[in-house]
Amino acid sequence: MKKIISFVLGSILAFNLSVSVANAAAKEVKVAFFIEWPTPNQEDKVKGDYEKALGVPVKWTNFANGGAMTDAMLAGDIDISYSQGLVPFINAVKAKAPVKLVDIAMEYGMGGTTCVTSNKSGITKANAKELEGKKVAVPLGTMAEYVFDESMKVVGADRSKMEIVQMDPEEGAAALVAGDVVMACMFGGNSIKAATEVGTRLLTVEEARAAGIMGIDIVSVTDKFMKENPAMVKAFIKVSHEANVRYKAGKSDMDVIAKDAEMKLPDAKETIEGFKFLTPQETKESMEKGNLSKFLKGMGTPNGAVDTSFLPL
């Protein structure tokens, strides 16, 4: 009996004291990113420019959705998430995750994130009311869900009357092709391409822009990493912005980017053309009073999730 009690108490004590021992400076930086999501900084990623700028090795891991990025950040497996969707970030902040938004990766229209209805169903913008009572694939808790919600407001269909199936983009596209769902919302160039082969976009890129539907992808860091290595966060953001400048000047090596994004060159080009990369100044404005801040307020995000001090102004 005594042995059991001492064992139980001992293990409780051991668990309570299991506070992680931190290192003085990070020996390695772990970054999350998306494939099928071509960005100019992938050139720097491949060429090792980030290592040179940060002074330590950089490990890149790709993820299927932004929620998984947050999971990994909370578990301490990821320090920086590049181009995480704003919606998963907001969900994380609402769930008290210790993460901060430090930069905007890009703003984009419906080119990169969209809802596609199958041609077989015959549903278009005009008769979108028919979606009610039918099955719709949506990756919940991602930017695609936001786009879905906003699109439904535009076409005047009631979300609560639809049967929403939780599916990641690749699965959603496959379900649309198989005819299991009449509409699938998704992000990622290859998934959209597969879906548009049997369907059409509910709202065209122009229509979405006119309706003010816009996606924002951000760069988030864990609080711990930010406090410990502010210089690295700064350097990371600087390299990304330099890559954006290079892309705008037309000097990016699209072959490298497309290969790293695991896309075909024309598809990668088409996707990246739908992105709007902001300058540091524009980013700051967006974070303080522009699109980003409006988005955050609109979704009821707690204050203090945004930090502009790392931007290379």
Add this chain to the structure above:
Amino acid sequence: MFTRILTFLIFVAIIGCIMYGRKVIRTEKVNAVFGNPERAKGGTHWIIVGSSFILLIWLYYSWDIAKSLYPKSANELCQVGKVNDSLLALKYMFPIEERESKTASIIKIENKNLDKFAIEVKKSNIISDQNRQILLRLIEKTKKTISLLTNESLLDNQTKIKILELASRIDQLSMEFQKNDYPYETEEQKNKRLKEAEEEGEWGASGTAIENTVEIPTIPKTDKGLKFHSAAEELKIISDEFFKLKNHNFQYKSTIQEINDEIKKFENEINNDQEITSTYVKDILQIGGRIDYASIFPPNSLKEFEQSIINFEKVQKNEQGSLRLIDIFLFPAGTIVSSGPNCSEQGSGRWLPKLSDTLNKFVLLLKPSVGYKSVPLLWYEMMDVSKIIGFILPDWIADIIPGKYPVHNENGTVEPNFKSKTLDIVSGEFSLFKIPVPMGHIWDSFLRVFLGLVLGIIFGVPLGLFMGLNRFAKGFFDPLIELYRPVPPLAWAPLIISVLGIDNVGKIFLLFMVSFSIMIISARAGASGTQLSKIHASHSLGASNWQILRYVIFPNSLPEILTGVRVSIGMCWGTLVAAEFLAGTTGIGFVENVAKKYFQYEVIWITIFLMGVLGLIFDVTLRRIIDKTIPWRGKG
């Protein structure tokens, strides 16, 4: 209140039951020796101790006990967290909570980087010798800047004074902090603060919404909290000032100027095609920039500053007093952390929701009007009996009746005839009377498992018996079954979902595949395990083949079959949740998967418990059935 009573009851139960158990051990005369299963019989009191223990661990690690005993502790710890947050960056500078000082580790890394870089330049055969020399000189110079920063005699007087000033400000704060009436708040300010704190609410998740809401109030509610809150604000200012301070002495600045000039000159000289060289130059500048940004000071110049911080740490830990004990003992495996303007639970309290919150949310989820994603957990809906009739009767009955379906007439109406009326009946398009049928997430999951299981039994048991008794059947089906049986059921999932769709059909088929193979194996084992003497006996008594199967072999294999059913329920249950993860609109697995996307830990735990309880109910029911229907089990 609820938690407090519950905790008390748990303690009473555990102590009471342990005492009772010991008394039983002392007084009971057990004839059974060690190894006799009789010794494991009975012992309800140990069940109580076991389950109380689980509850206690839950209450403890979810910090529910802390919440019920000291509801204000979270708010106070949040203020302490603010102090830690302000001090964090400063603390990282010194080896206070770390193994080595940050300056030291940065210098180590950058020296290594520069050496590596120098080797790379030396080895490179693309750049010309002349450029190589220039680059190496630049690297050497950049390396020297570090020693310029760490040289004590070069440190500016101005910087020295500023550091001492910051140190004395922290000392001053430590002094003030120990006074009782710090931060000298007026009555008016106090009332305002308390009013705001009142509006902000109490510690705990909201019981009125499934979504997450503010959990920890940040405005200090107590005087102790206010102390920490004000100190945190002051420290933040000091910390910011310190990091603005750069040790850029005259020699360092002039060296940097030299490097920059040289690089400019060099860049003008090299042609555009020498891209490699210019990237090297850029890399040198980057390393220089990192050295510049890091707050590098001579090793002894920050002694006083470091000491002030350590002193303040001591003082603030003293001031925490009983709060520190609460933090250590009632907030196990984590604590309340402040970041920016918000405080949050970090550690086990974050992912292990409090028992009281979980119960609140569960009650909320159970309400049919709330449910999850507008589907109730378990409720009923009124369904017309005609739908059942329409489901049972095949539609082609109407098609084979002679005649044609009615066409619209001149008046713009359609007159129904006998054929169309029959179609209405066989397709369920009429109203009879309504009966309540269950619906909701739990029911859907249950139904899927049940149907998969029943189909598995219907097809698996006869085939298994057949295989146990017939050489052809055994030989024919054996390779097929043995090949697909070891495949983990989920490995089929992607295939089945793309062939049979994301509806119930696919999921039920998946579960059928799981239970089918288990039922075959167990029925076959049961059939081939029948004692030959019994079969011979019935043969001698003149039983027909059917009678032998029905009255000898089948009852003999029933224990095996029912064990198989129990095993397949467990397997089906596990597979179902994973299948609902993949694609679904209802079901417990769906609820959990979606809750995960929104980090709703309470809902996740509720689904886990529901699955456990439902699995238990299944198993207990089956055990009852086994005991009732086959009393001969284990006695043949």
